[in-house]
Amino acid sequence: MANSMINVALPKGRLGEKVYGMFAAAGYECPSILEPNRKLIFENEATGVRYFWVKPSDVAIYVERGAADIGVAGKDILLEYRPEVYELLDLNVGRCRMAVAAKKGFRDNPERTLRVATKFTRIAREYYAGLGRDIDIIHLNGSIEIAPILGLSDVIVDIVETGKTLLENDLEPIETIVPISARLIANKASFKFHSEQIEAICRGLAGQVKE
Amino acid sequence: MNPVNDSLKPEERVLYALRGLYQRYGYSQFKMSKFEEYDLYAGNKDFLVSDGIITFTDTDGRLMALKPDVTLSIIKNTRQMPGSVQKLYYNENVYRVSGSTRCFKEIMQTGLECIGDVDLYNLCEVISLAAESLKSIDPGYVLDLSHMGVVSALVDALGLDAERRAAVIACIGEKNGDGVRRLCPDKDVSGILALIAAHGPADRVIEALRPWCAGDDARQALDELARVTDVLAANGCDGVRVDFSIVNDMNYYNGIVFMGYINGIPAGVLSGGQYDKLMRRMGRDCRAVGFAIYMDQLERLRDDPRPYDVDTLVLYDDRADIAALTKAVGALARQGVSVRAQKAVDGKLRYRRLLRFSEGGIADGE
Numbered sequence A: 001m002a003n004s005m006i007n008v009a010l011p012k013g014r015l016g017e018k019v020y021g022m023f024a025a026a027g028y029e030c031p032s033i034l035e036p037n038r039k040l041i042f043e044n045e046a047t048g049v050r051y052f053w054v055k056p057s058d059v060a061i062y063v064e065r066g067a068a069d070i071g072v073a074g075k076d077i078l079l080e081y082r083p084e085v086y087e088l089l090d091l092n093v094g095r096c097r098m099a100v101a102a103k104k105g106f107r108d109n110p111e112r113t114l115r116v117a118t119k120f121t122r123i124a125r126e127y128y129a130g131l132g133r134d135i136d137i138i139h140l141n142g143s144i145e146i147a148p149i150l151g152l153s154d155v156i157v158d159i160v161e162t163g164k165t166l167l168e169n170d171l172e173p174i175e176t177i178v179p180i181s182a183r184l185i186a187n188k189a190s191f192k193f194h195s196e197q198i199e200a201i202c203r204g205l206a207g208q209v210k211e
Numbered sequence B: 001m002n003p004v005n006d007s008l009k010p011e012e013r014v015l016y017a018l019r020g021l022y023q024r025y026g027y028s029q030f031k032m033s034k035f036e037e038y039d040l041y042a043g044n045k046d047f048l049v050s051d052g053i054i055t056f057t058d059t060d061g062r063l064m065a066l067k068p069d070v071t072l073s074i075i076k077n078t079r080q081m082p083g084s085v086q087k088l089y090y091n092e093n094v095y096r097v098s099g100s101t102r103c104f105k106e107i108m109q110t111g112l113e114c115i116g117d118v119d120l121y122n123l124c125e126v127i128s129l130a131a132e133s134l135k136s137i138d139p140g141y142v143l144d145l146s147h148m149g150v151v152s153a154l155v156d157a158l159g160l161d162a163e164r165r166a167a168v169i170a171c172i173g174e175k176n177g178d179g180v181r182r183l184c185p186d187k188d189v190s191g192i193l194a195l196i197a198a199h200g201p202a203d204r205v206i207e208a209l210r211p212w213c214a215g216d217d218a219r220q221a222l223d224e225l226a227r228v229t230d231v232l233a234a235n236g237c238d239g240v241r242v243d244f245s246i247v248n249d250m251n252y253y254n255g256i257v258f259m260g261y262i263n264g265i266p267a268g269v270l271s272g273g274q275y276d277k278l279m280r281r282m283g284r285d286c287r288a289v290g291f292a293i294y295m296d297q298l299e300r301l302r303d304d305p306r307p308y309d310v311d312t313l314v315l316y317d318d319r320a321d322i323a324a325l326t327k328a329v330g331a332l333a334r335q336g337v338s339v340r341a342q343k344a345v346d347g348k349l350r351y352r353r354l355l356r357f358s359e360g361g362i363a364d365g366e
Helices: A014-025 A056-064 A075-081 A121-131 A164-168 A188-193 A195-206 B010-024 B071-077 B120-137 B148-156 B162-174 B177-183 B190-197 B202-212 B216-234 B276-281 B295-301 B322-334
Strands: A006-011 A041-044 A049-054 A070-074 A085-090 A096-103 A114-118 A135-139 A155-160 A171-180 A182-187 B035-037 B055-057 B063-066 B085-097 B104-116 B141-147 B240-243 B254-262 B270-274 B287-294 B310-315 B339-342 B351-358 B361-364
Touching: A006 A014, A006 A056, A006 A195, A014 A049, A014 A070, A014 A195, A049 A056, A056 A070, A056 A075, A056 A085, A056 A182, A070 A075, A075 A121, A075 A171, A075 A182, A085 A188, A085 A195, A085 B162, A085 B177, A114 A121, A121 A135, A121 A155, A121 A171, A155 A171, A164 A171, A182 A188, A182 A195, A188 A195, A188 B141, A188 B254, B010 B085, B010 B104, B010 B120, B010 B295, B035 B071, B071 B104, B071 B276, B071 B287, B104 B120, B104 B295, B120 B141, B120 B216, B120 B254, B120 B270, B120 B287, B141 B148, B141 B216, B148 B162, B148 B190, B148 B216, B148 B254, B162 B177, B162 B190, B177 B190, B190 B202, B202 B216, B202 B240, B216 B240, B216 B254, B254 B276, B254 B287, B254 B295, B276 B287, B287 B295, B310 B322, B322 B339, B322 B351, B322 B361
Parallel strands: A006 A049, A006 A070, A114 A135, A114 A155, B141 B240, B310 B339, B310 B351
Antiparallel strands: A041 A049, A070 A182, A085 A182, A096 A155, A096 A171, B035 B063, B055 B063, B085 B104, B104 B287, B141 B254, B254 B270, B270 B287, B351 B361
16 A cells, blocks of 8 residues: 555645645645646556645545545635545645725724625634623625625624735735645545655645745 | 454454453443433533534433443543452443534444553553554554653743743644744753654653653653553563554543554544542542544445445345245355345446346346
8 A cells, every 4th residue: 555646635726826836845746737637537557646725625525534645735724624534734825815805994983783795604703702792693605705795794704815805805914814825635544555755746845845 | 254243343353352352351342321410411522522512401301412432431430449450441432523524423332441440460460452452443653652741741841921831832732833932932841842853762752751750759750651662562562662653532541542543544443541649639549541443434444335335136026926936035145145026127336246036946137
């Protein structure tokens, strides 16, 4: 079993391509992955890795359930879904922060229940529970920024990268909840049976992490 | 061919093997009722794997629960006898909220508990039975051992407040060294990072960790772990490893804790450890160690689906002599093949051969 292929779930999109670059630089390249086609699975028997692209928010599910041995997921997803996985390395790419944002000039009235619109209900709930603040969670699946503008919510909890989208909508970040970056995660059972290969990949990637 | 064994599902086959194994070591079966008073769980909620409990009001007004756990019931029913141990095994259904679906599920759980004056022999016996149990499921198993004493001594040395302490322990469980560094920028966390990096064969890991375990508590815990792993190694438990990422709740567990994995099953299938602290919380002044195997996980072991639903399909019609048909079908079944008699071919049924029953007896029906 020691030399079987390691399945790697990569998040589709710009972040995934950047992360693949780190894998390649660490010696786990798979040139066919960059060819423009509709294939979903790419393998390189020589290096013992098999990559596949999945929706970024699904990476943790593939890894937790063992369809992938390792994968790369944002800390936001790990905090929101709490998958039972090992978090082996902070890749320090895809950096952004989970923040509270509101309309410019927003003043919080602590006497009222705060209405919070977000995709990340668990993170928001735990953050405000830590502050002892009573909130009304409004779960949205996208276009969160519109909620305070239309009066649906007082604030939003969302990922802020540059703050440009917020600015364009006359919103501003008022509090950082937690910094976010991409993490290398591993299935716990896979780690037991392929620890040498997974640790070698982890060491290789650690050499590619830029501070 | 063993027709009984062949008709068993993998988890049923394992169950038979385990029952025999535990009985051979003098464990007796603990049989319990499906319900317990809710109070038993309410006082020890954190000990349970999931937080949901199915409750109902009994005819006399007592709030009852469908048991989400077996260990608490066993402790409740054990009597304290100084100098002796009680050895019990069980095979019970428990009712828990399943992680991904957030719905209640019936889960079959098998396990054993050794309660009383637990000494080094008992501890080693239970852990080697855990290893044997895994081996009977699949020879390519891994049983990870950790010692809560080592983990808590190294974390205590950092002198953190309760919140950060819990966060560091969670990071150890995730093998998240970067997280530990970020949580404690003001501390020397090299001992914790060594703990996270140390996993694998027992002798190598224990020696690698020794320099970090200079304090009395840590050294004693590491020595105890070494004594246990030496005994296990001397008795051929070759799948045993040391890995400190098993961090069970420290309010209940102390000493050695362990987790078992089977190649091909994505989550741990066996979980156990010493729970002297739980015994004390339940008013028992004795020690205990045990483990549980999550039998539902073993479904994943099922080999390739069978190519046929039945081996032989026998077709008959309204004119058939039922006594002769019964005799003919019985004769086929006694040959050890699966046989199904019906009047028409069911579109979905897959069979290897088709026979027709008529006045003249059974003939090839294709």
